[in-house]
Structures are given as structure tokens and as C-alpha cells.
Amino acid sequence: MNIHEYQAKELxxxxxxxxxxxxxxxxxxxxxxxxxxxxxxLYVVKSQIHAxxxxxxxxxxxxxxxxxxxxxxxxxxxxxxxxxxxxxxxxVTIQTGPEGKQVNRLYITDGADIKxxxxxxxxxxxxxxxxxxxxxxxxxxxxxxxxxxxxEKIHTIVVDPATGLQPHHGRSVAKALGLTGDLAKQAQxxxxxxxxxxxxxxxxxxxxxxxxxxxxxxxDELLVLDAKVAFDGNAMFRHKDLAELRDLTEEDPAEVxxxxxxxxxxxxxxxxxxxxxxxxxxxxxxxIIKLNGEFPANFLxxxxxxxxxxxxxxxxxxxxxxxxxxxxxxIFGGIMKCDIIxxxxxxxxxxVNLSVPLVVRLEGTNVQQGKDILANSGLPIVSANxxxxxxxxxxxxxxxxx
Ligand code: ADP
Ligand code: MG
Numbered sequence: 001m002n003i004h005e006y007q008a009k010e011l012x013x014x015x016x017x018x019x020x021x022x023x024x025x026x027x028x029x030x031x032x033x034x035x036x037x038x039x040x041x042l043y044v045v046k047s048q049i050h051a052x053x054x055x056x057x058x059x060x061x062x063x064x065x066x067x068x069x070x071x072x073x074x075x076x077x078x079x080x081x082x083x084x085x086x087x088x089x090x091x092v093t094i095q096t097g098p099e100g101k102q103v104n105r106l107y108i109t110d111g112a113d114i115k116x117x118x119x120x121x122x123x124x125x126x127x128x129x130x131x132x133x134x135x136x137x138x139x140x141x142x143x144x145x146x147x148x149x150x151x152e153k154i155h156t157i158v159v160d161p162a163t164g165l166q167p168h169h170g171r172s173v174a175k176a177l178g179l180t181g182d183l184a185k186q187a188q189x190x191x192x193x194x195x196x197x198x199x200x201x202x203x204x205x206x207x208x209x210x211x212x213x214x215x216x217x218x219x220d221e222l223l224v225l226d227a228k229v230a231f232d233g234n235a236m237f238r239h240k241d242l243a244e245l246r247d248l249t250e251e252d253p254a255e256v257x258x259x260x261x262x263x264x265x266x267x268x269x270x271x272x273x274x275x276x277x278x279x280x281x282x283x284x285x286x287x288i289i290k291l292n293g294e295f296p297a298n299f300l301x302x303x304x305x306x307x308x309x310x311x312x313x314x315x316x317x318x319x320x321x322x323x324x325x326x327x328x329x330x331i332f333g334g335i336m337k338c339d340i341i342x343x344x345x346x347x348x349x350x351x352v353n354l355s356v357p358l359v360v361r362l363e364g365t366n367v368q369q370g371k372d373i374l375a376n377s378g379l380p381i382v383s384a385n386x387x388x389x390x391x392x393x394x395x396x397x398x399x400x401x402x
Contacts, residue, residue: 001231003245004048006107008206008227011242015200017193018186019224022109024048031083034108035076042111043073045082047091049101050250052209052228053142057093059085060100069093069103072111079108094142104249112223117210118177119143120190122198124205125158131198133157133169133191135176139210165195179222183213186222201242202235254317261313263302270295272394273318273327273356275311277302285330288391294398297324304335308344315352326357326398328390331364338362338370346377357382357397361390 003011009019023034035043047054047069054069062085069091073079083106092100117139125132136154138146147154155176159165170188174180179187194206207228214223236243248256258265264279272289276282279301286296298318302310318324331341345360361384362370374381382397384390 001233001236001243001246002050002250003229003231003242004050004105004107004247004250005046005227006048006105007245008229009224011201011229012193012197012206012224012227015193015197017190017197017224018221019227020044020110020112022107025083025106025108026104028080028083028087031087031106031108032076032080035073035079038108038110040076041074042113043079044070044109044111045073045079045086046070046107046109047086047103048105048107049091049096049103050247051091051093051095051101052226053093053095054091057091057096057100060090060092062089101250112212112214112225114210114212114214114225115220116213117225118212119146119154119207119209120173120177120194120211121205121207121209122194122203123207125156128158130161131159131195133159133173133195135173137177139212143209159195165192169195179213183220183222190222190224197229201229201239202232203229204232205230254320258300258313258317261310261317263300263310263314263317265301265314265317266299267321268296268298269323270297271323271325272398273297273300273321273324275300275302275314275318275327275329275331277304277331281330281332284387285328285391288387289328289395292391292395294395297321302331307336308347311341311344312348312351315348315354319352319354319356324356325401326359326394327354328394329358329360330387330390331360331362333362333364333366333370337366338364339366339373342370342373345381346373346379349377349379349381354379357394357401359384359390359394359397361385361387 006024013019025031025034057069071082086103090100090102119136119139121134134156138153157172170191173191174184174187198206208224210225212223212225214221272294274285274296276285282299282301289296302314333341359382371383374383382393384393
């Protein structure tokens with residue numbers, strides 16, 4: 001689960017991580033009022049969308065010469081004019097895809113006098129099953145490019161869960177960033193705060209890009225200028241307060257609806273809708289569709305208990321995508337028996353008035369009874385014997401209908 005930058009910074013501040021002061025705003029008036037509460041004279045007006053690369057992004061409505069989604073403002077009038085240009089418009093960045101994302105919220109923050117920018121992230125390293133701290137002097141840039149062009153500039157420090165974060169981890173980060181003296185101490189404080197936040201929120205990723213050395217009144221300060229925080233969705237039941245930070249307008253509506261039915265659905269670009277039980281089988285189903293020359297329209301795992309209600313909801317969600325020209329149901333009747341599943345499929349297909357070809361592959365307990373139910377349903381359901389057969393049949397059906 002992702003959250004906005006302003007939410008991430010409010011959260012990190014609670015863990016003692018230094019961020020510039022800022023206030024979120026939903027309208028031009030709120031943006032100006034927010035700026036008035038900040039010391040000034042330099043402000044930054046930041047588009048709040050769940051995507052990075054905002055600074056270099058472009059607003060669809062404003063043309064290629066307009067400024068991006070993160071802008072400096074040197075007075076209140078500029079805050080106002082930036083807010084007017086950003087709110088309601090569509091920001092396209094390298095992470096949004098060409099359709100972009102509508103900016104409905106801004107974050108008005110103190111402008112910092114930046115001397116140097118770094119990259120610092122905490123994430124779960126699947127290879128070592130540990131939390132890894134990734135630090136680089138190449139901040140403010142696309143870290144994938146740094147990893148590609150100059151991998152030696154990326155330092156990875158792995159934390160042993162048995163000991164937790166130790167002072168030497170913080171010192172290693174400071175060294176990797178070339179910091180000494182008071183700034184090195186500040187780096188250690190930042191790392192300790194981020195690590196505590198990571199554990200305390202069951203985070204999946206905390207990415208600070210940039211972490212910046214800024215000129216402060218009392219010497220140089222290390223500040224978090226951008227923060228991306230993602231939580232482990234499976235742990236949200238332990239964090240009711242964090243779950244409230246979810247912004248559904250940032251998520252695909254079909255995916256939101258699917259999550260209400262406890263269906264794991266991810267929209268893809270193809271034309272064959274898939275309904276499968278089990279994530280591994282769903283992946284294999286998508287692969288074999290591709291192997292047969294067409295593309296899956298979605299990933300959908302209905303889970304172990306594929307009830308009629310769930311199957312109906314799944315059909316409805318799949319059919320909302322106008323690109324879907326056929327559906328492949330691939331269900332293994334292990335927890336649920338195949339005849340029960342077949343009943344559910346027939347009832348659901350009738351309820352949604354299914355208008356695209358449907359191929360069903362059932363396997364498992366009571367498979368013959370299940371196939372009989374499909375055959376006697378009076379619906380044009382095509383039965384398949386195995387995964388290869390199913391994929392070939394749905395591809396043929398879709399091409400026939402085209
Ligand atoms: P994104 O990564 O989405 O482009 P950032 O928040 O990283 O957005 O902003 C882009 C750039 O804008 C940063 O690399 C930094 O140089 C500058 N910037 C961001 N916040 C501030 C700030 N509070 N003061 C001064 N400059 C900032
Ligand atoms: Mg950034």
C-alpha cells in the first residue's frame with residue numbers, strides 16, 4: 001500500500017527524521033493559506049500523486065514548455081499561480097505511464113537551500129531475507145539509471161535481524177555518503193529513525209530521494225526532501241491508523257472493487273480475461289496464453305474458496321474492461337469440489353449475461369460431475385481438458401469472434 005509524500009513525511013517526522021515543514025492543500029486558497037503559515041521567502045509547491053519523477057514531469061494541459069510537478073515559489077503570488085496550474089491537471093511522469101495522473105492535492109513546503117543530494121532507501125532484500133539500506137551519493141536522479149551506469153556508486157548495507165540496527169550501520173551509511181563530523185552524526189540519526197519507522201509500520205520500502213545537505217541557520221542540516229513509503233498490505237490489519245492513509249483515488253477502480261471481494265486482481269493490457277485459483281496457477285495461465293499468441297487482460301486469483309458470489313464478482317470485474325474479448329477460467333478443485341465450482345460458474349455466467357466466449361478448465365475432485373454441469377447448462381461454455389488445451393481453445397475462440 002502506497003501513501004503520499006506529505007503523509008510519508010508526517011509519519012517519518014514522528015520517528016525523529018528531519019523533514020522541512022509543510023502543509024497539504026486541496027485548493028488554491030488552501031495552498032496560499034498554507035504558505036502564509038510557513039516562514040518563507042522560498043516555498044516549494046509539490047504535486048501529490050502516487051508516482052515519482054514529478055519534478056521532471058509534464059502537465060498534459062500545459063504543453064511541453066511549462067514547468068513540472070515540483071516547483072519553487074519565491075513569493076505568495078507564485079505559490080498561487082503554481083497551484084492554479086497544477087490542481088486538476090494531469091501530470092505525466094516516467095512512472096505514471098502516458099495517461100498520467102490527475103493532481104488533486106498539493107504539498108506546500110519550506111524551500112531548502114540545497115548543497116548536495118543523496119539517495120537513501122530501506123527495503124526488504126529478498127535474496128538475504130533481511131532489511132537492506134541502500135545509499136548513494138547520486139541523489140535526485142533516477143536510481144535505476146545509477147544502478148545501470150555506475151553500480152559502484154550504490155552501497156548496500158544489510159541488517160541482521162538478530163542484532164537489529166547497530167551504530168556501525170549508521171556510520172557505514174555516513175561513510176558511503178562521504179559525510180563527516182556533525183553531518184555524519186545527523187546521517188546516523190536519519191538511518192536510526194528510518195529503521196524504526198520501517199519496523200514500526202511493517203513497511204515494504206522507504207525511499208528518500210533526495211536526502212539533502214541544506215544550509216540551515218545553525219550550520220548544515222541533513223533533510224528529507226522527498227519520501228516514498230510503501231507498507232506491506234498483508235500487515236495493514238495491525239495498523240488501522242496507517243490503513244486510513246490509503247487514497248483510493250490513486251488506485252485502479254477495478255482493483256479497489258476486487259479487494260472488497262478479497263480477490264487479488266491486477267489489470268493488464270491484453271484481451272483474454274483470466275479467472276484462476278491460486279497465484280502460481282494464475283501466473284502459469286497468463287504465461288500459456290502468451291505462449292499461444294494472445295495476451296492476458298488481467299491477473300486474477302479468486303483464492304481457495306471460489307464461491308458463487310466471488311465468481312460472479314470476478315466475472316463482473318473482468319467484463320468491466322472493454323478490451324476483454326474472451327475469458328479463461330482455470331480452477332483446481334482441491335479445497336472446493338469441481339461440481340460446486342461449476343455450479344458457481346454457470347450461475348455467475350447467467351447472472352452477468354456473459355457475451356464473450358468462455359473456456360473453462362476444471363481439474364480435481366468430482367471433475368466429471370463439474371464438466372457435466374457445464375455441458376448441460378445450456379450456455380456456450382467450452383470445456384478444456386488441460387492447461388494447454390484451455391489456452392489454445394480460448395485463443396481460437398477470441399480470434400474466431402474477431
Ligand atoms: P520527484 O522525485 O517526484 O521529482 P522531489 O520531491 O524529489 O520529486 O523533487 C524534485 C527535486 O526538487 C528534488 O530533487 C529537489 O532538488 C527539489 N526539491 C524538492 N523538495 C525541495 C525543497 N523542499 N526545497 C528545495 N528543493 C526541493
Ligand atoms: Mg524524488
